[in-house]
Amino acid sequence: MKTRLAALSLALAAITAPAFAHHSGAMFEPVKEVTLKGVIKEFQWTNPHAWIQVNVPDASGKLVEWSIECASPNTMSRGGWKKSILKPGDQVTIVTHPMKDGTSAGSLVSVTLADGTTLGFAGPAPAPKPQ
Amino acid sequence: MIRALHLATFALVLALAPAACAQPAKTVPAFSALPDWSGAWVRATGNFYESTPEQALQPAPPANSPRQHPPYTPKFEAIYQDNLKRIAADRYPDPVSVCGTPAGWPRMLATPDAYEFVVRPEQTWLLSENGPNVVRIYTDGRDHPPADEMWTTFTGNNVGHWEGDTLVFHSIGMKGVGSTILGRAGVVMSDHLEVTTRIRKVEPDRLLVTMVLKDPEALTKPWPVAFTFKRLPPDSFIYDYACAENNRNPVTADGRTLTLDTKGEVIDKGQ
Numbered sequence: 001m002k003t004r005l006a007a008l009s010l011a012l013a014a015i016t017a018p019a020f021a022h023h024s025g026a027m028f029e030p031v032k033e034v035t036l037k038g039v040i041k042e043f044q045w046t047n048p049h050a051w052i053q054v055n056v057p058d059a060s061g062k063l064v065e066w067s068i069e070c071a072s073p074n075t076m077s078r079g080g081w082k083k084s085i086l087k088p089g090d091q092v093t094i095v096t097h098p099m100k101d102g103t104s105a106g107s108l109v110s111v112t113l114a115d116g117t118t119l120g121f122a123g124p125a126p127a128p129k130p131q
Numbered sequence: 132m133i134r135a136l137h138l139a140t141f142a143l144v145l146a147l148a149p150a151a152c153a154q155p156a157k158t159v160p161a162f163s164a165l166p167d168w169s170g171a172w173v174r175a176t177g178n179f180y181e182s183t184p185e186q187a188l189q190p191a192p193p194a195n196s197p198r199q200h201p202p203y204t205p206k207f208e209a210i211y212q213d214n215l216k217r218i219a220a221d222r223y224p225d226p227v228s229v230c231g232t233p234a235g236w237p238r239m240l241a242t243p244d245a246y247e248f249v250v251r252p253e254q255t256w257l258l259s260e261n262g263p264n265v266v267r268i269y270t271d272g273r274d275h276p277p278a279d280e281m282w283t284t285f286t287g288n289n290v291g292h293w294e295g296d297t298l299v300f301h302s303i304g305m306k307g308v309g310s311t312i313l314g315r316a317g318v319v320m321s322d323h324l325e326v327t328t329r330i331r332k333v334e335p336d337r338l339l340v341t342m343v344l345k346d347p348e349a350l351t352k353p354w355p356v357a358f359t360f361k362r363l364p365p366d367s368f369i370y371d372y373a374c375a376e377n378n379r380n381p382v383t384a385d386g387r388t389l390t391l392d393t394k395g396e397v398i399d400k401g402q
Contacts, residue, residue, distance in 0.1 A: 047376045047377065067398065
């Protein structure tokens, strides 16, 4: 899996910049990123966007459901995603551009699975940002 | 004998006449003479409509390369500036968000999903997975219909020809501002827009699309822009794109894009 993703990341590096298939992305912070550690509730493998529903404990320990928007399953599948990659109960770490108004939702930057596999918005994990 | 030959010749001409009339115009090339644009393609990075050919031909055009400013007339400059304010305030709706109308031409080339460029002698079809959208380009020698037989449509009327391995076509009759946008960076045109497009394979897995946009209402001079497309691996599939399947981003009457939860309830805190 990791080998295939590494190969894909080389082939697709230039075409995986987040771009929303059918609506404005103005509701998301363009630069700010938030890291969430939580448990998958549902993975919607649908058009026009796939969605990750993930329960994340807040500062008080109360579980908050976040809605994380991905690319289309069409583009994601060509970038190494599968609909079976995320299952309810999976522990994940998600990096997201959160919504500007504080809503518990955002656009996916990356998701890391328990086995260390990391996937990005539309396919391979995004390249590390220059320091 | 001679009379018999004349009769035979006349009969032959009569027999061949319908077939001769049905021959395509002389501008239609043989299929074998056309370039191979098969496979699935995706847009390379770079700004929508705002890259010069030089920027587009860089090995990896930057996602945020410097934007060209459309050479707008005062009227459309004011519309553009208002659009920029609407974008900043999240009040610049994308018409395709309602999942009911096509992206239109040339906007359909500005989506993040895959494309096919189906080359045939008498037509070329540009197919976008996103939408999906279809643009038909007639290359059988026909011209645009007379003005009184046309009405504005999303993809307009597209006729062209081949210059060697380059497809050249002219597009008119597209719906303008109010019905379509050219991208989410605020660029719009009027319904007097005409576009001349040239598509050529510049590398084995790379197509260069250059356009010159002319619009007597919106632009003070022709505006050249360019895109490139990269070919995906040969085993790539194209899939359904059903925009209304799970659209969790409806748009309000004042142009704000909302976010819904899995039950269809609005979750935006700003609402």
